[in-house]
Amino acid sequence: MKNLLTLFFGLLLLSASFTGTSQENWSLQKCIDYALENNIQLKQQALNTVYSETQVNQAKSDRLPNLNAGISNNFNFGRSITYDNTYKNVNSSQYNGYLSTDVTLWNGLILQNTIKQRSLDLQATIQDLQKAKDDMMLSIAASYLEILFAEELELVSLAQIEVTQQQINRTQQLVDAGSLARGALLEIEAQLAREELQHVNDQNRVQLAYLNMYQFLELPIAESFKIEKPKLIEIRANSSMANSFDVFKNAMNVRPEIKAAQLRVESSRRQLDIAKGYRYPSLSFGANYYNLYNNKYTDFTGTDISFSDQLKNNKRYGMGLTLNIPIFNRYQVKNSISNATLQITDFEYRLQNSRNVLRKDIEQAYTNALAALNRYISSEKAVSSMEEAFRYTEEKFNVGMVNTVEYNQSKNNLTMAQSELLQSRYEYIFRTKILDFYNGVPIEL
Numbered sequence: 001m002k003n004l005l006t007l008f009f010g011l012l013l014l015s016a017s018f019t020g021t022s023q024e025n026w027s028l029q030k031c032i033d034y035a036l037e038n039n040i041q042l043k044q045q046a047l048n049t050v051y052s053e054t055q056v057n058q059a060k061s062d063r064l065p066n067l068n069a070g071i072s073n074n075f076n077f078g079r080s081i082t083y084d085n086t087y088k089n090v091n092s093s094q095y096n097g098y099l100s101t102d103v104t105l106w107n108g109l110i111l112q113n114t115i116k117q118r119s120l121d122l123q124a125t126i127q128d129l130q131k132a133k134d135d136m137m138l139s140i141a142a143s144y145l146e147i148l149f150a151e152e153l154e155l156v157s158l159a160q161i162e163v164t165q166q167q168i169n170r171t172q173q174l175v176d177a178g179s180l181a182r183g184a185l186l187e188i189e190a191q192l193a194r195e196e197l198q199h200v201n202d203q204n205r206v207q208l209a210y211l212n213m214y215q216f217l218e219l220p221i222a223e224s225f226k227i228e229k230p231k232l233i234e235i236r237a238n239s240s241m242a243n244s245f246d247v248f249k250n251a252m253n254v255r256p257e258i259k260a261a262q263l264r265v266e267s268s269r270r271q272l273d274i275a276k277g278y279r280y281p282s283l284s285f286g287a288n289y290y291n292l293y294n295n296k297y298t299d300f301t302g303t304d305i306s307f308s309d310q311l312k313n314n315k316r317y318g319m320g321l322t323l324n325i326p327i328f329n330r331y332q333v334k335n336s337i338s339n340a341t342l343q344i345t346d347f348e349y350r351l352q353n354s355r356n357v358l359r360k361d362i363e364q365a366y367t368n369a370l371a372a373l374n375r376y377i378s379s380e381k382a383v384s385s386m387e388e389a390f391r392y393t394e395e396k397f398n399v400g401m402v403n404t405v406e407y408n409q410s411k412n413n414l415t416m417a418q419s420e421l422l423q424s425r426y427e428y429i430f431r432t433k434i435l436d437f438y439n440g441v442p443i444e445l
Contacts (some may be wrong), residue, residue: 026410027223028144028443032137035217045132052122054412059115072096092296102286108277117270120263127260134256134437135218142435143441145218147209148225149426154202156418161199164192167315170398179400186406191411235376235428239320245438248325250357254440256357261351268347272340278326278333287319362438369431373422383421386414 028032048260062247076092138187171188174180214221252258292314305313326333393410396402433443 015396016018016164020391024225025228027228028230031140031144031213031217031227034139034219036133038218039136040133040218042129042136045129048125049122049129051269052125053119056115056118056122058363059111059118062114063104063111065077065101066100066198069099070097073345074245078366091330092294094290094292094294096290098284098288098290100121100288102322104285105283105285108280108283110274110277113270113273113277117267117274120267120270124260124263127256127263130281132258137443138434140213140216142430143209143213144227145426145430147206147213148229148232149422150202150206150209151229153419154199154206154414155316155421157195157199157202160194161192163411164188164195167397168192169395173397174400184404187408189406191408192298201289232425232429235373238427241366241432242371242435243368244363244435247297247435248362249368250440251358251362251438252355257437258351261347261354265344265347265351268340268344271338274342275333275336275340278329278336281323283326284322285319286322290316290318358438362435365431365434365438369428369435372428372431376421376428378419379421379424382417383414386410386417390414 017212072095074094074096076090077092079089168185168188171180171185173184175182210224211221213227214224293310293313295304297310299305390410391412393402393407397404397407437443
């Protein structure tokens with residue numbers, strides 16, 4: 001009940017926004033551009049790209065030396081030895097300071113392979129972001145076409161109301177003249193009531209279609225707009241479509257989900273190289289500097305040693321090479337290599353699955369487009385026949401040769417045929433746009 005009330009008030013606000021403000025017309029491209037710039041999910045996806053860039057930068061920085069410094073202050077109490085080799089109670093304060101640095105010279109190419117892996121991961125996240133944008137563009141296009149379809153349905157139902165209203169006027173004259181019974185007029189008026197109800201439903205469908213569009217765009221209802229009505233393609237019996245096999249073959253080279261899966265396979269191979277790198281020795285260079293100052297240090301004469309002299313006398317330097325040779329590490333390296341090998345297989349399966357999903361989507365879009373084309377051709381013939389049949393029935397009804405039941409049936413058949421024609425038309429347009437999109441062609445109407 002709560003959801004129904006929410007929907008009711010949403011439609012009420014949407015209807016008020018349609019009638020109470022001067023609205024701007026938005027093209028499909030403007031809707032897409034707005035969504036790409038403002039959609040929260042896309043912004044979140046873009047953060048993954050920034051994170052991956054940071055990971056690449058860190059991997060490159062790991063090749064550099066580090067530099068650390070430290071300082072400490074200790075207070076000493078009690079007996080300590082002096083220069084004359086005796087002990088006495090001395091309370092002192094001592095400051096210690098150091099600088100240290102080290103750099104990896106070689107570690108089995110782990111650093112180099114880590115840079116390659118994270119660069120591949122970055123490229124994969126960029127493709128993920130593009131896939132999210134592509135999905136958003138398709139959703140916006142579907143919503144845009146749904147609005148166009150709903151508005152045309154509304155025009156069809158409005159046209160039917162006008163025809164029925166004209167027929168009511170003619171029937172009223174015939175009833176007043178005594179040529180028809182009043183029951184015929186009542187049945188036509190009932191037909192008008194049904195058509196007015198259908199028109200209200202079609203209006204609601206338009207408003208819901210706009211509401212869906214606003215929600216895709218993260219746009220408040222108060223900032224509503226009307227869409228532009230583009231000149232759509234003419235559909236003919238010999239309309240050509242790209243072959244699904246050719247579309248799939250081309251999509252394999254351009255679709256971001258395939259590129260992302262391929263990049264992750266390569267990334268997993270670099271992970272295997274990293275795991276193998278831990279079998280080899282690593283060589284690093286290190287250096288350090290150390291110094292201290294104690295406020296109670298004296299020379300052999302008992303004279304306090306100055307701060308500068310202590311720094312000169314107490315400094316120590318060190319540098320050296322460290323060679324770390326792995327001998328046995330509880331099979332960690334062996335198991336890491338096994339896990340990395342399994343990960344390669346897993347990502348290869350994911351790549352194959354992405355290809356299969358893409359092929360199925362393209363085949364489905366192609367089959368649906370072909371079916372919609374056939375339905376459109378049949379519906380076009382049906383509408384032509386129904387229009388002729390309705391004109392004939394209307395002429396007979398006007399002279400009393402058919403009753404209102406037959407008249408209403410003929411009129412309803414025409415309305416259904418017109419609705420089916422519109423539905424198949426927009427279905428065909430959307431499916432062919434999907435095929436074009438998979439083929440690398442931007443979405444345009």
